[in-house]
Amino acid sequence: MSSILTVLFNGVAYGFLLFIMSVGLSVTLGMMNFVNLAQASFSMFGGYVKVTAMQSFGVPFLASLPIVFIVIGALSIVVERLIFRHFYNTDDLTQVLLTIGLVFMSIAIATYAWGGTYQRIDMPSWLTGQRDVLGLTLETYRIFLIAIGAAMAIILVLGLERTQLGAMVRACVDNRRVAGACGLNTELIFALTFAIGGGLAGLGGALSANLLGLDPNFPLRYLVYLLIIVSVGGMGTISGTLIAGLALGIADVMGKYYFPQFGGFVIYVLTVACMLWRPHGLLGRQT
Amino acid sequence: MATDLATDLAPVLAVSNLSAGYGAAKILHGIDFTVARGEMLVVIGRNGVGKTTLIETICGLTTLQGGTITFNGQRIEKLPPFRRNRLGIGWVPQEREVFASLTVAENLGIVYRGGPWTTEALYGLFPRLAERRRSYARLLSGGEQQMLVIARALATDPTLLLLDEPVEGLAPLIVQEMIAAINRMRRESALTIIMVEQKHDIALANSDRCIVIDHGAVVHAAVSAELLADAALLERLIGVAE
Amino acid sequence: GFGASAQETVKIGILQSYSGITSLGGQQTDSTVKLFMQKYGDTAGGKKIELVRRDTTGPNPEVAKRLVQEVVTREKVQVLIGPDYTPNTLAAAPILMEAKVPSFVTGAATTGIVGEKSKYSTRTFFAVPQLCKPLAAYAVKNGWKRVFVAVADFAPGHDCEKYFIEALKDASGTLAGNLRIPVANPEFSGYMQRIRDAKADALFIFMPIGELSIGILRAVNDSGLKASGIKIMGTGDITDETYIDAVGDAALGTITTGIYSTQHDSALNKEFVKDYVALNGAKPRIGWGAIATWDAMRMTYDALNAQAGAKFDPDKFAAFIHGRTFESPRGPITIDKANGDIVQNIYIRRVDKVNGVLQNVEIESFKDVGFK
Amino acid sequence: MSDMVLETRDLHMAFGGLVIFNCMNFALRRGERHAIIGPNGAGKTTFVSLVTGLLKPKSGNVFFDGRIVTNDTPQQRVKAGMVRTFQINSLFKALNPLESVVLALLERDGKARLSLRSVSAETKLIDEAMALLTQFDLARDAYGLTEALPYGKQRLLEIVLAVALQPKLLLLDEPAAGLSTQQGHEVFSQLAHLSKDTAILFIEHDMNLVFRYADVVSVFAAGALVMQDTPENVRRSPRVREVYLGN
Amino acid sequence: MSAIERLTPERAKAATGYFARLARWNVYEILFWLALAGMYFVPNVDLVLMSQIFIWGLFAMSLDILLGYRGIPSLGHAAFFGVGAYVAGYCGKFGWTEPISALVLAMAIAAVVGWLTGKLVQRVTGVGLLMVTLGLNLILYDLVHRSTDVTGGDDGMQGIVIAPVLGLFRFDIFGRTAFWYALIIAFILFVIARAVVKSPFGLALVGARENPRRMIMLGAPVEGDVSRAFALGAALAGAAGALLTQTTQFVSPNTLSFQRSADVLVILIIGGTGRLYGGFIGALVFLILRDWLAAISPVYWYFWIGLLLVVVVSFFRKGLLPSLETLLNRWKPSKADGPTA
């Protein structure tokens, strides 16, 4: 019994990890309809910023997180102003090509700046090891992931989905011309949303690097996961991303525990089945 | 009502030697006209002559290739669209461009920045929208979308309203009510209106002045009632053959 | 011609991965070649050595085979170091055979890929059973009889699983359970729970170097599996020096088998490590690819020196190398005469902190282990 | 065979809680020119979508040519001779008008199958396409970008694509929307020239057109068919004035 | 306009002529293929690289049928390539060494797989479609990758024997046979694909790409066309896969990796979609540049490839080929879109 509960707990934690990793993409791809594969690179840089802050400047782990959010958010505004904003009106495939190009460049830049190998990532001791909770022995970092993931989900759903800002972003995406002529400062709204998306992606990288490993190839390795979570959840919904992350996370961990011989397939099979069943994702809507 | 061609009041909008188009394509060639406060100007002309382009140029949505636009004494031709809107230029686009993935209420809520046209006030004008307030705009019927677009333009609290074929797809009863409402606004709050309309009879009957556009240039300017009365001229300006 | 022999050159092709996840392989090879040529000069047997480098981009036989064809037919390369990885090696074999180009396998470990496939090739790396078998014996000898086996779910993993379980049974150990873990897998907790449920004495791990090897050691640690007393062991890949710092203290105490460690106690090795660090810096740390390349360069120079003054002859070159025994920084090695495969010492190592740095410290050695 | 080309029986339609109509019984005679009018949101477009199969009714049946088609796919209904246009233009951006019409004809005749023969081999169809374009005054625009056509011409093309299928029933959703008064009349006079076998059901808010070209007018309002009568009677009905026409 | 205008014979002729002109081979096309063949005679050219360019070009063209003509973006196109590659591999392994018939068999099996895929996904569009194709690709890759006993897994399939082409031309280490074999097969399949897209079926594909809703309202079998397009695209991709196996005499799971699916998409978009040639142009540019960059900057060539992509989308929005066409059209003084009758 206790192993079932432990496995379930681990699945939930993994689900939140997937959510944290992909929520940045969910904002730019889902809300802004911009296929920004470079979000995966923002995640990687988020990881590097965290490592550098902690190792070279002695910043404590918790304090490094807002730094990552701000630095990567600022970086994404720069990229948005310089490059992305010229591509809002192009089709998806052009955006794919553009951003995959940026991913390649980011890999080379990271190799140049931090070397080709994996980073050493030291976590503070209060986040390592296990803790006894209600008779179960649980990994401390996973408890932390669940807490921070839940907090992010609440803030984002309330702050982006249920507010005027969320509606404004969707209006700009629906029809930028008309939104502008209706008095919405589309450039500002897009840049801000981009910054939020980028900052979140950076945060995702910073929070997952110790579990996933951090090296210049990080973006390519996890890109597919990001895409899967966001599209299974449904474009444009943060709550969808959360549900998809949790569903796939739990299914993955459970699958590996009960049917290890099919372990690796679970996530893909579920993805295919889900997209055949609901082509617009779990919470996505038909357009 | 102001009926003479050159109004003595300072114009709300003055367009001078305006050329514009899409990218390199030049559609408008040297357009000149002015509109006075509270006046209603209609723009008529055959299909594809550049009426929509003219309206969109005033909104800042096309490529400006020359000329000036002065609004309330301020040069605006270089301002981005959202600034023009905030100065008081409201726009009803031609093809019912609602924010499809927003609800009716959201469509109106996000553009409202103060002014008399609160969402509730707009529901009073278009009761049909009130019934559908929680519906996504893309699910609305054609006429309902048209109402929404008009309501949305009013919500931005314009002093100059640009209407591009506003009565398209509206039931006759609604059209009558809308025109009555517009006339009321012109009287009560000196709203200025430029309206593009294919149905020239309705347009000319309800406006002060008109300009006729052909091949991107103004080919005739007149007092609406006079043009409406001159069937032969009308036939020549906007009649059949190409 | 005869008179031209003074400036005659030998072209050595270096086909390694320089980009992406696998770029460290190419970097190590280059560093080692640079060191070797700094020490022994750029001529051998009176011929000038010229290097032709190409990027295989990882296990990518289509590219590797094309590059081999290209360097062999257009660049007229006479000796080849690489290509790396088993599929690359296999795809290239027929060409090297047909063009009579001696090659060194410095990065592929599958059994039987030299010898039968190409009589001109020589392995300076290792063969999978070479690593797996001694560890099984060692485990049982130390009383870790019930062993759980976890391997990466791809060909090398299956290979390793087979040899390890065989050897375990031979040593009268028992299999507590086994798992094949997908190669694209960021999450281990389900597996960890399963291993814990099996209540084994030891866990044997085979994972390719990279995020998998790092991830599983961290997972073993974070999940509390290691703290539960189970012995963690595996092939040297999981504690490879190039990545062990990224694993961190989670790696401490892990028992692995390996062909080489910078801690190996011999004069030759001390010199090698000192020179290597002096030339290339302390990072990235020296891995097995470096030593495999070093020995390949060593044999190339020896073979060229042996045919000094004559025109390059691939048959003589291969014949010279096959059957040789010599002292490498890793210890003594022998190249099998019939096969071109390698016979070498295998070391059992434990991860310890030496002067604050994680190291694979040799605790036992198996002499002259064969490749079958 | 019945005299009716289209009939609906007890058609019930709702979107979630929003009931569009409850018990719609509607009939359309062969060759009839029939207009539907009614307030915005009365369900006119929805009705056409139900008939053509883009939407499924909650209950009730649609009969076409004496046969139940309620469960047929839109394609099957098109093949049976029921064709519609859209309220908002729905054209092929990348194809020019000639290609678009040829495509419609190829589909009509089931000739768009995998083959290695060029389209140019279909000379008969190409001629027919060109004749249609000429008839609707689009011949001069046949090779231009569809996208760059003025709105009115796009509207015409929309109609040509439907007419090309030689339907038994043509459903037009606000065909004159966006056209000038003049052009509206031109479109309808073109339609008047169509074969008498083609019944036309059209939705229109321009009363000049409705009263001039319809044989029968149906008025939809408040979830029901309020009236179905000749244009004259409809025009005079106080109830219709109250809900729709105004004064 | 009240009197109905009648069709004039000139107009009718012009219309037929318009379609005929679309289908006719023009001089640039002929030059293009001659130039490809001519590469053989360029001194010191890398023939093996050229043959792989033809194979990638063919592969990208097969995706163009789906993406460029039918508007179906597939993120799993390597699956079909891999099916073709493995079928050819098994043929060579189990004694069916004759390459051309093996290639045809590979195409047939890939076509069946493609057709079934089309059936499965025919109602799915947009992102859903991307993810389903991607997912299927990943599942197939995983299966092949881990079924070591059946496929050789990651180490690749061993013991593939390919007989000389037509019993005469052995696949040599210089890649001469590979060059001509790949070029000729690619050309033949190109000619076939070209005819298909200029046929009524091709027009229907474009129609469904542009406006599926309207196609339904024309009574078109839009969903059936999805399977047909998939079958056709898969057959061509399978041919490319088989060509790779036969010219390299090796096959590994690499042939159906996601990376390959992504690469082919990149190649096609660089070249330009909806023209068949885009794939070949993209393959030429991408592979030659990649090879060159990897040789001069082995560690950092990723950067330059990335930059190349960014530059292409920034300055050649729709890909290289359309930009080239615009340029060519500008040179020609009077080129109208069609007869101005």
Ligand SMILES: Nc1ncnc2c1ncn2[C@@H]1O[C@H](COP(=O)(O)OP(=O)(O)OP(=O)(O)O)[C@@H](O)[C@H]1O
């Ligand atoms: N986005 C665009 N790009 C290029 N040309 C365009 C674009 N939009 C319109 N045009 C062209 O500009 C010209 C003027 O179009 P515009 O829409 O202004 O005409 P209009 O008078 O409003 O016509 P209608 O009565 O049909 O609405 C037309 O010839 C049209 O083809």
Ligand SMILES: Nc1ncnc2c1ncn2[C@@H]1O[C@H](COP(=O)(O)OP(=O)(O)OP(=O)(O)O)[C@@H](O)[C@H]1O
């Ligand atoms: N898919 C849908 N989901 C929810 N409501 C819908 C949907 N489609 C239509 N509606 C609603 O059903 C009602 C009827 O719409 P319909 O389009 O049939 O009206 P209509 O009579 O054609 O009006 P108009 O004259 O304005 O075009 C409208 O209120 C509309 O908002």
Ligand SMILES: [Mg+2]
């Ligand atoms: Mg217009």
Ligand SMILES: [Mg+2]
């Ligand atoms: Mg309607």
